[in-house]
Amino acid sequence: MSQAKEFDAFEARRLGSGVVLSVAGGAVGLVALIITARQGVTGWPFVIVFGLLIAVGEMVQFRVDPSRNRAPIATSASLAYVMLRGPAVGVPPEVAQIVAVTGLATLAGIFPRAIAGLPWDLVISSRRVLSVAFAAVTFELVTPDSLYWNGSWTHAVPLTGAMLLAVLSAGLTDALVGAGQDTERYNRPFPAALRDELAVMGRIGLAMGISGMLLAAGTSLIGLWAVPLVVVPLLLTQFAFRRFASAQRTYRTTVRSMARSTEIAGFSSPGQNARTATLAVAIGNDLGLTPARMEALEYAALLSGVGQLALADPSPGGASLLRTREERQRAAEIGASVIERSGVLDHVAEIVRHSNDPYRHGRASNADIPLESGIVNVALAYEQLVGEGNGQSPAKAMESIGLGIGAEYDPVVVESLRRVIGRGFRF
Amino acid sequence: MAVVAVSALAVLVVSLTQITFSLTTLALALLMLLGGALRFKVLPNHPAALDSVALVAVFVIAGPWTAVAVSVFGYVAQLRQPSPLVKRIFNPSYRVLAAGGGGAAYALLGGPVGSEVLDDIPRTVVAAMAGTIGHQLANALLLSLILWLEGQVRVVDFLKSVIGPTFLPMLGYSALGVLLAVTWIGGLGIASCLLVVGPLLVVRWALSQYQAERAAQAATMRAFIQVIETKDLYTRGHSERVSAGVGMLGRQLGLPEDRQNALEHAGLLHDVGKVGVPTSIIRKPGKLDDAEMDAIRLHPARGVELIGNIPFLEEVKSAVLHHHEKYDGTGYPAGLSGTHIPFFARIIGIVDAFDCLTSTRSYRPARSVDETLAILVQDKTTHFDPELVDAFVQVIQTQGWSAAAADQPAPDQSVQVSIDHDDLSLGTGGGASGSAAGPA
Known part of the structure; x- marks a missing residue:
């Protein structure tokens, strides 16, 4: 009963910021809409074309990294709409109108996805409305009305600087919000989450921003002709990204499937590898590892048992054959050499190799052994105690793991495990 | 081969007499150099340089003759790789001729140059597309000729496997060349490269990652199969x-x-x-x-x-x-x-x-x-x-x-x-x- 309650609290906390963000995005959009309705709309052709672009971009969003969808065309288009200044545009749109158009078009783009049953995410879209609003305010503040694309570098260079500032402010807003959400959702330390968000922003985010700048400059100079000229290359870019994203997904599921082979061979109980990996990932998040290290950690936890395949058959009933440390270390060594053979997972192999080393003889004296090995070691032990069929209570398992601190287990990792379990982590 | 080299030299000399040198010409040469250096795979397994994008921009900014003159610089990036003398002569030569093919198409459709561009965008876009097609066709023709002479690869296979699949993507990316030119003329000058290079680098990153993921998957499956065996x-x-x-x-x-x-x-x-x-x-x-x-x-x-x-x-x-x-x-x-x-x-x-x-x-x-x-x-x-x-x-x-x-x-x-x-x-x-x- 108390466990269920804890779980509910856990879930509610996850939703917290999402609700706040959606409400904030909606409120900003609504206010902007009202202001726009009272002031009247300027530049209808641009409203329609950019609105359409944002909506279509939202419709063709796709998943690039494991956890989130992206709509690069919508982002670029909305940022471009922020930064129009030039002979072909006439009166540039007001901040309120920019936000209203972005908000309405985003909703229009999500709607068909929701009807078709495709994945969509109101929170991510609200984040865009908010960061576009920030970009619009920044651009409005730093750009005097006299500045526009007139063919002279004295106007072009300051304008480009202003656009860069606007794009950066949007990126920074989104990174801060994203880091906050990561902290909340995965219990990552905020600085680590912010560092990762900024790294992503520096790559994909900046590219979307620069595409937006190109679209803005082009539209300012030659009007709506610039739209197809930017959108065609953007579509090609998106196509390249989709291929990449699907190859990445295929690879990830391949590793997961390979990991399940120990279950099919009877070396581990169903779901054991997946449970170990979930716990290892939770600990890694708590310790704020970088995305690359997180990925290696997950694979290592999934594949930690693969060395057993090269050993003899499991005993009937699937109980672990490997009772002694020497046997487990030998299996880990074999597993590591197997993983190494792929030639692309060297770091994973290194983690697996030391995943059964006791802390005192391993990491305590040899700094080359990765922290991740200690994480996998603890996750394996905890899963053995609590996982399906073994049925110890988390408190009891924590107690027996606590006995091994410093000798068997890395104190840093055990502390992290205690926090993770304390926050209500259950298999 | 000699024919190609000589005619390229002739075209180059004529183009040099047709243009006036200025700081802009130098900047455009730099642009071509950048375009040649930024090689990447337009589709998996289909490497191509982006000098086509840079070339279209030069057509629009300074006209076909300048484009022909600066097209040689697209080759500079390749000088780092050791290659036989024959290739050292042929590669820049065919670049010049291919650029000439593109330039001819651009001029034929009356593509505007420099500040006239902003007054006649539709014609610029159409002419730029024609310029890209002309460049690609001349390129394919010259390369086919060489392959035919060398007789190692069948021309039909080459056209089918390399030129065919890259044709439309290159046409798409050349739109960026037109925009590059527009922002260049709009006052940004060579700084406009920054706006175009950023998105292109991301495409390159995505494509190389795609290859890496595919290779990783194949290697992982093979290693795994070996364990089972x-x-x-x-x-x-x-x-x-x-x-x-x-x-x-x-x-x-x-x-x-x-x-x-x-x-x-x-x-x-x-x-x-x-x-x-x-x-x-x-x-x-x-x-x-x-x-x-x-x-x-x-x-x-x-x-x-x-x-x-x-x-x-x-x-x-x-x-x-x-x-x-x-x-x-x-x-x-x-x-x-x-x-x-x-x-x-x-x-x-x-x-x-x-x-x-x-x-x-x-x-x-x-x-x-x-x-x-x-x-x-x-x-x-x-x-x-x-x-x-x-x-x-x-x-x-x-x-x-x-x-x-x-x-x-x-x-x-x-x-x-x-x-x-x-x-x-x-x-x-x-x-x-x-x-x-x-x-x-």
């Missing part, structure tokens, strides 16, 4: 050879690229379910009893269970499940017959049997390729799809088979009878008896 010394390398064999047959049958990849994956993974068969049964010398045979018959289903979540084509899974079906319906697990057996499964069945017969087993030495082909032909109506057998025999006879050979263990003299689940009750003398070949 450690269960049985005698089947080492079997999966990779089957994958290579079905690959040869697939190409013979002219499968499209995605299906060809899927077929090779299926060949590699067809026995993955063996991981669920106890090692003691796989290695057991002597005849297997019914229960042990049942355990072996489970392996196709186990394989599908294992790879079920991987987003392969559906054909990969059905091939793994049905690769032990036989044409006359006596195979397992479903007892399908004829063309009810999935196409890929029929292909794998043939190559699987072929590799098994040409490898050493504990109870017999390897058979020769010719002997094995004769066995396949002899049994082609009972076990296999006859048409596919004929195709396979033809492939092996024309291309040969890099046989198992090498590091195979010798047959174990002490073993009298044994059954390999892949071995067939084919031909005479040795091999498995009925029970391995399916229900009697």
Whole structure:
């Protein structure tokens, strides 16, 4: 009963910021809409074309990294709409109108996805409305009305600087919000989450921003002709990204499937590898590892048992054959050499190799052994105690793991495990 | 070759007389240099430089003659790589001529130049597209000419595999060239490169990542298969050879690229379910009893269970499940017959049997390729799809088979009878008896 309650609290906390963000995005959009309705709309052709672009971009969003969808065309288009200044545009749109158009078009783009049953995410879209609003305010503040694309570098260079500032402010807003959400959702330390968000922003985010700048400059100079000229290359870019994203997904599921082979061979109980990996990932998040290290950690936890395949058959009933440390270390060594053979997972192999080393003889004296090995070691032990069929209570398992601190287990990792379990982590 | 070089030189000299030099010309040369340096794969396996994008921008900013003059700079980035003198002369020459082709198309359609551009955008866009097409065509023509002279690669293959697939993407990216020119004229000058290079770098990153992920997946699957094969010394390398064999047959049958990849994956993974068969049964010398045979018959289903979540084509899974079906319906697990057996499964069945017969087993030495082909032909109506057998025999006879050979263990003299689940009750003398070949 108390466990269920804890779980509910856990879930509610996850939703917290999402609700706040959606409400904030909606409120900003609504206010902007009202202001726009009272002031009247300027530049209808641009409203329609950019609105359409944002909506279509939202419709063709796709998943690039494991956890989130992206709509690069919508982002670029909305940022471009922020930064129009030039002979072909006439009166540039007001901040309120920019936000209203972005908000309405985003909703229009999500709607068909929701009807078709495709994945969509109101929170991510609200984040865009908010960061576009920030970009619009920044651009409005730093750009005097006299500045526009007139063919002279004295106007072009300051304008480009202003656009860069606007794009950066949007990126920074989104990174801060994203880091906050990561902290909340995965219990990552905020600085680590912010560092990762900024790294992503520096790559994909900046590219979307620069595409937006190109679209803005082009539209300012030659009007709506610039739209197809930017959108065609953007579509090609998106196509390249989709291929990449699907190859990445295929690879990830391949590793997961390979990991399940120990279950099919009877070396581990169903779901054991997946449970170990979930716990290892939770600990890694708590310790704020970088995305690359997180990925290696997950694979290592999934594949930690693969060395057993090269050993003899499991005993009937699937109980672990490997009772002694020497046997487990030998299996880990074999597993590591197997993983190494792929030639692309060297770091994973290194983690697996030391995943059964006791802390005192391993990491305590040899700094080359990765922290991740200690994480996998603890996750394996905890899963053995609590996982399906073994049925110890988390408190009891924590107690027996606590006995091994410093000798068997890395104190840093055990502390992290205690926090993770304390926050209500259950298999 | 000499003709190309001389005519390029002539065009270059004429262009130099047609243009006025200024700081802009220098900046444009820099732009071309950048375009040539930024090589990347427009599609996987199709490397191309982005000088086409830079070239279009130069058409629009300063006109075709300048473009021809500065096109030489697109080659500078390649100077780092060592190459024979002939190439050192030919490569910049054909660049000049290809740029000339593009420039001619641009001028023919009356593309505006410099500040006139902002007044006549539609014509600029149309002329720029024509310029790109002209550049690409001249490029393809010159390269085809060289390939034809060298006679190493067939021109048709080159056009089909390189020029064809990259044509439309290059046309799309050249739109960025027009925008580059517009922002350049709009006052940004050479700084406008920054706006264009950023997005292009991201495309390059995505494409290289795509390649890396694909390579990683292939390597991981292969490593994993090797682990499973450690269960049985005698089947080492079997999966990779089957994958290579079905690959040869697939190409013979002219499968499209995605299906060809899927077929090779299926060949590699067809026995993955063996991981669920106890090692003691796989290695057991002597005849297997019914229960042990049942355990072996489970392996196709186990394989599908294992790879079920991987987003392969559906054909990969059905091939793994049905690769032990036989044409006359006596195979397992479903007892399908004829063309009810999935196409890929029929292909794998043939190559699987072929590799098994040409490898050493504990109870017999390897058979020769010719002997094995004769066995396949002899049994082609009972076990296999006859048409596919004929195709396979033809492939092996024309291309040969890099046989198992090498590091195979010798047959174990002490073993009298044994059954390999892949071995067939084919031909005479040795091999498995009925029970391995399916229900009697």
